[in-house]
Amino acid sequence: MNALASTIRDSWGAMFSRHFEHLGARAGQLKWILAVLVTLALAHPGCSARGTVLHPRFEKGGLLALAKPVPEKTLTDLGAIFEAPTGSAILGGDPVVVYATRNSVSLFAAPNTAYAIMRAGCLDDNARLVLEGAWRYSNATDTGLIRLFVEPTEVANALCKELPIPPSLLKDIRLRGVIGRDEIAPTEEITMAWKAPRSDTSNFIVAAHHGACKTIDDCGASENTLESIELVEPFGASVVEIDVRLSKDGVPFLYHDETFNPRLTQGPLCHGQVRDYTIAQMRAACRLKFGEEIPTLAEALETTVNDTRLAGIWLDAKEPEVVAPTLAVMAEYRKKAEEKKRALEIVIGLGSSEILEAYVAATKPEGTRCLYELDRAGVESTPCDFWGPRWTRGPMNEDVTALQGQKKRVVYWTINEPEFIALFLKAKPDGILTDRPGMLRNKIQLMALAGEQVGPQ
Amino acid sequence: MRRIFGGALGSLLLLGSVHWGVPAAHAEKDVPVFADALANGAPSPRGDAAPSDAGFPFEGGSPSDTGSLVDTGVPLDSSSFSGTRDAAAGEAVAAIDTRTKGLPTHVLEGDLYVGLNIMVAPAVDHRGEIDSTNGGFGVAFGLTYRTRYFLSPFLEFGYASIYRNEKNVDLGSAGGTAVSSGRLSAMSVLVGPALDLWRFRLRAGIGLYRLSTTTRVLGTSVSSDELDMGYGFSLSGYPLRTDRFQLGLEARLHLILEGGTTVFSIGPTFTGDIFRW
Numbered sequence: 018m019n020a021l022a023s024t025i026r027d028s029w030g031a032m033f034s035r036h037f038e039h040l041g042a043r044a045g046q047l048k049w050i051l052a053v054l055v056t057l058a059l060a061h062p063g064c065s066a067r068g069t070v071l072h073p074r075f076e077k078g079g080l081l082a083l084a085k086p087v088p089e090k091t092l093t094d095l096g097a098i099f100e101a102p103t104g105s106a107i108l109g110g111d112p113v114v115v116y117a118t119r120n121s122v123s124l125f126a127a128p129n130t131a132y133a134i135m136r137a138g139c140l141d142d143n144a145r146l147v148l149e150g151a152w153r154y155s156n157a158t159d160t161g162l163i164r165l166f167v168e169p170t171e172v173a174n175a176l177c178k179e180l181p182i183p184p185s186l187l188k189d190i191r192l193r194g195v196i197g198r199d200e201i202a203p204t205e206e207i208t209m210a211w212k213a214p215r216s217d218t219s220n221f222i223v224a225a226h227h228g229a230c231k232t233i234d235d236c237g238a239s240e241n242t243l244e245s246i247e248l249v250e251p252f253g254a255s256v257v258e259i260d261v262r263l264s265k266d267g268v269p270f271l272y273h274d275e276t277f278n279p280r281l282t283q284g285p286l287c288h289g290q291v292r293d294y295t296i297a298q299m300r301a302a303c304r305l306k307f308g309e310e311i312p313t314l315a316e317a318l319e320t321t322v323n324d325t326r327l328a329g330i331w332l333d334a335k336e337p338e339v340v341a342p343t344l345a346v347m348a349e350y351r352k353k354a355e356e357k358k359r360a361l362e363i364v365i366g367l368g369s370s371e372i373l374e375a376y377v378a379a380t381k382p383e384g385t386r387c388l389y390e391l392d393r394a395g396v397e398s399t400p401c402d403f404w405g406p407r408w409t410r411g412p413m414n415e416d417v418t419a420l421q422g423q424k425k426r427v428v429y430w431t432i433n434e435p436e437f438i439a440l441f442l443k444a445k446p447d448g449i450l451t452d453r454p455g456m457l458r459n460k461i462q463l464m465a466l467a468g469e470q471v472g473p474q
Numbered sequence: 475m476r477r478i479f480g481g482a483l484g485s486l487l488l489l490g491s492v493h494w495g496v497p498a499a500h501a502e503k504d505v506p507v508f509a510d511a512l513a514n515g516a517p518s519p520r521g522d523a524a525p526s527d528a529g530f531p532f533e534g535g536s537p538s539d540t541g542s543l544v545d546t547g548v549p550l551d552s553s554s555f556s557g558t559r560d561a562a563a564g565e566a567v568a569a570i571d572t573r574t575k576g577l578p579t580h581v582l583e584g585d586l587y588v589g590l591n592i593m594v595a596p597a598v599d600h601r602g603e604i605d606s607t608n609g610g611f612g613v614a615f616g617l618t619y620r621t622r623y624f625l626s627p628f629l630e631f632g633y634a635s636i637y638r639n640e641k642n643v644d645l646g647s648a649g650g651t652a653v654s655s656g657r658l659s660a661m662s663v664l665v666g667p668a669l670d671l672w673r674f675r676l677r678a679g680i681g682l683y684r685l686s687t688t689t690r691v692l693g694t695s696v697s698s699d700e701l702d703m704g705y706g707f708s709l710s711g712y713p714l715r716t717d718r719f720q721l722g723l724e725a726r727l728h729l730i731l732e733g734g735t736t737v738f739s740i741g742p743t744f745t746g747d748i749f750r751w
Contacts, residue, residue, distance in 0.1 A: 265696065276700055278732060278733075278734070279596065279732075279733070279734030283596060284596075284599070285598055285636070285637040285639075285658055285735070286639070286656040286657070286658050286687045287687070288658070288685045288686075288698065288699070288700050288733055289685070289686075289687055289699050289700045290698050290700070293696055293697070294689075294696055295691075295694070295696060296645070297643065297645050297652065297654075297691045297692050298654070298689040298691055298694075300643050300644065300645050300646065300691075301641065301643045301652075301654030301656060301689050301691045302654075302689045304599065308599065310644075310646060312646075313646070316646065
């Protein structure tokens with residue numbers, strides 16, 4: 018305290034020093050003032066300790082810039098369970114689930130809920146198949162680049178030529194390459210050997226909450242956006258859950274909160290109640306956290322039908338008024354999906370008794386399906402095919418079994434911790450909604466590998 | 475929740491420091507008639523008091539309560555020195571007693587501020603903007619209750635024009651493009667302590683901000699508003715002052731927490747004593 022007074026005295030001159038000497042004598046009071054200022058500083062969002070997430074990319078597009086795309090039909094054949102990586106310890110020491118979609122290959126590892134999302138390309142006249150992308154720990158901001166080659170050459174050649182992998186070569190498959198931290202070109206060697214084929218868990222619903230991830234987890238896209246919906250499959254989910262609200266001009270659109278706020282949106286003019294805005298005014302005043310436009314429900318369903326292979330979409334109605342308009346849009350896109358021969362289930366989620374009442378009162382086009390989120394008695398008395406109990410109510414094993422006996426499917430929401438996922442999977446639900454679909458995908462594949470039943474009998 | 479809790483805790487601490495009360499250590503004022511008394515720690519007509527070289531009485535009342543200038547815990551006046559060889563000192567004290575008698579120990583002060591604002595945060599994405607104005611004018615008026623304690627509570631109401639723009643908007647599936655115009659303003663009510671140091675005043679307040687936004691596109695306007703918690707800080711300097719009035723320059727920072735908006739403002743400020751007792 019004396020040092021502080023001394024500094025002030027030196028710099029501010031004699032007039033001030035006399036007063037600060039008195040403050041110095043009243044160290045108790047000055048201490049309180051400093052405590053208040055520090056508290057205020059810590060409380061301000063600008064001083065929050067949350068780190069910035071990097072989204073590293075290979076310089077000049079990496080080897081993929083020189084590669085040919087891998088045929089969509091065959092890339093999924095790469096999906097399997099691989100032995101724990103050797104070399105680098107970044108992905109941990111447990112078996113890794115390799116999850117391949119038509120245009121991406123993802124790695125899901127249990128330690129640190131690590132994942133890697135990679136794109137594939139064929140090089141050297143199909144002699145080499147390269148996977149390039151970035152890895153990340155879901156529970157931290159650690160990230161970096163990863164580049165893997167598919168070995169042996171015969172397997173790479175087969176995948177690049179749209180041919181099935183010869184069964185005799187399955188056990189010889191290795192992913193070998195380099196991995197690194199941050200944006201630096203990766204140099205740590207890493208190798209993963211094929212362990213077992215992936216199990217068919219397609220009857221189990223891995224549902225992604227709000228899209229690939231929550232905005233706060235920053236996986237490269239804001240929640241409830243078209244961009245996030247396109248990321249859902251690489252992140253390991255087969256179903257996406259999105260939130261639907263109604264604009265002032267009666268258009269259903271994707272947004273979670275009742276207000277526009279800095280947690281989800283940006284823009285100096287983007288404030289106040291969501292229901293006050295028309296879609297046009299929303300577009301004029303607001304962008305989502307990472308710069309995306311706020312999408313309408315029709316745009317989201319258009320993307321889901323045309324640009325993804327998702328098996329389902331769960332529309333969480335956030336207010337009673339949005340139910341009837343949502344049912345109309347659902348009917349339109351069910352028809353579009355049928356026309357495209359897409360097996361896509363579109364389900365409306367009913368999260369309160371008021372929303373349920375609006376659903377019951379609404380005219381329901383044929384084929385409308387719903388998910389009821391409250392108690393068991395409620396779902397038994399509604400025409401809903403799904404029950405979506407909140408996980409905080411516990412696994413409720415008996416209720417799950419009873420409702421499954423009534424041909425209703427049960428999907429818990431929203432479970433993000435590995436321990437709870439393991440606990441709730443014991444109740445044999447039909448699915449789980451999570452913010453970390455890769456972790457859930459890893460868990461159910463390893464359970465299936467161990468011979469455990471995943472999902473209902 | 476952490477922010478709200480932290481903010482509330484900070485506010486309690488801040489206001490608590492006022493309640494616990496510490497007699498004023500305010501800087502001396504340039505009011506010639508009271509110069510002698512001020513030099514010895516008596517309160518000024520503005521309720522300020524300069525400390526004496528011997529130290530200021532922190533407990534048990536101020537000079538203005540007792541007329542004494544020495545921290546003995548026993549009220550003194552000029553008769554305490556009668557018949558002693560300190561008679562000369564007694565006369566000096568008597569002279570100061572006369573000058574300080576009847577000085578106010580409580581002052582209700584009115585404050586007026588007019589300034590120019592600039593929005594510091596959030597960063598603006600200027601994509602599509604045809605024209606924009608960051609900032610505008612701000613006005614605030616309030617009351618400050620000054621006593622012999624060195625922290626003075628204040629209550630203030632304010633208005634600030636923050637941002638306006640005109641931009642091209644891609645309406646997507648809503649249909650084509652359009653030109654929109656928008657503006658953002660805030661009204662505020664703040665409470666907190668003010669600390670006077672010589673010709674400067676430092677204030678830290680907590681309060682509510684009503685952020686209002688209006689957007690006009692496709693011929694229709696939409697207005698929306700929200701109520702946010704926030705903090706306001708200010709530093710004022712008063713080069714011009716009289717017995718009752720001060721005119722100076724003030725810099726302000728408003729941190730509107732839930733609104734994610736930070737506004738800096740600078741402009742002239744005026745204060746005047748409304749009531750003294």
